Amino acid sequence: MSIGSTPAGSGPRPDRGLVLGPMLRHVDDASASIWVETAAACTVEVRCGADAWQAETFAAHGHHYALIEVSGLEAGSVRPYTVHLDGHLAWPVQDGFPDSMISTLDPAKEPRLAFGSCRTSVSHDESGNRTHGIDAMRAYALAMAAPGHGRWPDLALFLGDQVYADSTSGQMQEFIRRRRNIKEAPGAELKDFEEYAHLYRLAWSDPANRWLLSTLPSAMIFDDHDIRDDWNSSLGWKQKMQQTGWWHERIVSGLGSYWIYQHLGNLSPDQRAADPLWQRIVTHTGPGELDLTADLDEFAERVDAVPESYSWSYCRDWDAVRLIVVDSRAARKLEPERRALLDPAELAWLDERMRGGFRHLLIGTSLPFLLPMGLHHVESWDEAIASGSRRRLGAWLGERLRRRFDLEHWAAFQRSFQEVARIATEVADGKRGSAPQTVTFLSGDVHFSYVSEVEREGGSRILQAVCSPIRNPLPRFLRYFAAALAFGPAVPFGAWIARRAHVPNPPFGWSLIKGPWFDNNLAILEDTGDGLALSWLTGVARDGDPANPGLDTVAVASLGTRRDDMHREDPSGPR
Incomplete structure (x- = not known):
């Protein structure tokens, strides 16, 4: 068969023993973490030549998982690996792709990473591409697998909406119908852990x-669709969900499955060792496989009820680059008088890690910190009227506009926006250690891509780079609406209504320097030593073969150490 010709969700046969994975997750200069889901309880072994590392599976809701910590590797080494279940070879499979590799970090090389967000799981044939476009992640995987691709990224950072629990594909709905009446709540949306497990299988x-996921290290953070559209957008939204008969099981299943499928691999071995659930796994002495179901459900219930009890955020340092990935969904305070995107514990965590002394400080947040200015003003205005205690009509209107148009980014949490803007400015001004070349926010969510920059006279450049979607494009008529709202007449109008609502002025101004564009794409960021180089890549159909797309460049941005290193341009309009 030709490379990549299998439909989405077909995957390996159950009798092979490996249901999902292997997925290469946290990698540093001496260790790697490899995650798998297996069909049954077993001993999982990763082999690199004569070296081998083992882990026993643990169970949750009838599924079996393992994370193998591979240690003692050499910095800058590239080694193929195999996966064995109870001594039998389970990976690689004969599918036409090269060997899976573990590539440890090389301190002598400048870091390179891929990032993006918003990826739906539908077929990769002509029908799926017609409705959702070509999967940019998959197109990049095919390019990586081809000879002569060049240097691979050190990390793929997925900034939210890896799965869509509330907007399911035909394949997912077929699975739901086999289990329950899809006409009863929550309908075609996910209900429980079993459905989450199947959705992840379709996605990966x-x-x-x-x-690609077996060879390219990955890090992830959730956004709303991993749980449900507008998740934690307001107290009214949360109360409405809690009044349903299905929400409790949904949030417990969503957070529990997220911990297993996404979060566990985000952590370094030391960070994992401090996690109570992981301690439960590694201290299990038998007999038999550990069933983590009760502990996992209790954990998910607790962190939903008391978000301050657990942090989903994490931080990684290369030699001259720091990447902070911050949770902007679960750590919210929704009470009107205390409304914040980050609760006090999460803000303190971020504050502690926002430091100079690096060449580049990267902050990964699923929601753009610097929205296009027009949209920023509209969201800040909406928060102001929705929180108005004396004008019930305004509060009613503000809440409905918030939910209808997803007005719940950083701009709609002004307390948090102002605080993080202050912290970023202090870093850029050299008040928190030597000033980096850039303070750069990496984000997704909005289904268009762009680069913006804060208008400053000196100090570090403060930038916002967005890559969205990987595979979930806006309908063409909505692209023009989004562009008008973000960049057109909404800019002066938004500023006017924000002033009328007594919204505090932003602590700085910013402007668009690249974009917007609306393609399915995956962004590549590289530290060149003299600045950041970014490119956005998209899949394109070639030779009448929708299952084997090529890869084209949508846009490039060279962000040097000086502001005149990059030509400013007018918005290019919807593409």
Whole structure:
């Protein structure tokens, strides 16, 4: 068969023993973490030549998982690996892709990473591409697998909406119908852990994407669709969900499955060792496989009820680059008088890590910190009227506009926006250690891509780079609406209504320097030593073969150490 010709969700046969994975997760200069889901309880072994590392599976809701910590590796080494279940070879499979590799970090090389967000799981044939476009992640995987691709990224950072629990594909709905009456709540949305497990299998089992995830280290953070649209947008939204008969099981299943499928691999071995659930796994002495179900559900209930009890954020340092990935969904305070995107514990965590002394400080947040100015003003205005205690009509209107148009980014949490803007400015001004070349926010969510920059006279450049979607494009008529709202007449109008609502002025101004564009794409960021180089890549159909797309460049941005290193341009309009 040709590389990549298998439909989404087909994956390996159950009798092979490996349901999902292997997925290469946290990698540093001496260790690597490899995650798998297996069909049954077993001993999982990763082998690199004569070296081998083992872990026993643990169970949750009838599924079996393992995370193998590979240690003692050499910095800058590249080694193929195999996966064995109870001594039998389970990976690689004969699917036409190269061997899976563990590439440890090389301190002598400048870091390179891929990032993006918003990826739906539908077929990769002509029908799926017609409705959702070509999967940019899969197109990149096919390019990586081809000879002569060049240097691979050190990390793929997925900034939210890896799965869509509230907007399911035909394949997912077929699975739901086999289990329950899809006409009863929550309908075609996910209900429980079993459905989450199947959705992750649909998302990650296509051969091309599966190979990419086995070879390219990945880090992730959730956004709303991993749980439900507008998750934690307001107290009214949360109360409405809690009044349903299905929300409790949904949030417990969503957070519990997120911990297993996404969060566990985000952590370094030391960070994992401090996690109470992981301690429960590694201290288990038998007999038999540990069933983590009760502990996992209790954990998910607790962190939903008391978000301050657990942090989903994490931080990684390369030699000259720091990446902070911050949770902007679960750590919210929704009471009108205390409304904040980050609760006090999360803000303190971020504050402690926002430091100079690096060449680049990167902050990964699923929601753009610097929205296009027009949209920023509209969201800040909406928060002001929705929180108005004396004008019930305004509060009613503000809440409905918030939910209808997703007005719940950083701009709609002004307390948090102002505080983080202050911290970022202090870093850029050299008040928190030597000033970096850039303070750069990396984000997704909005279904268009762009680069913006804070208008400053000196100090570090403060930038916002967005890559969205990987595979979930806006309909063309909505692209023009989004562009008008973000960049057109909404800018002066938004500023006027924000002033009328007595919204505090932003602590600085910013402007667009690249974009917007609306393609499915995956962004590549590289530290060149003299600045950041970014490119956005998209899949394109070639030779009448929708399952084997090529890769084209949508846009490039060279962000040097001086502001005149990059030509400013007018918005290019919807593409």
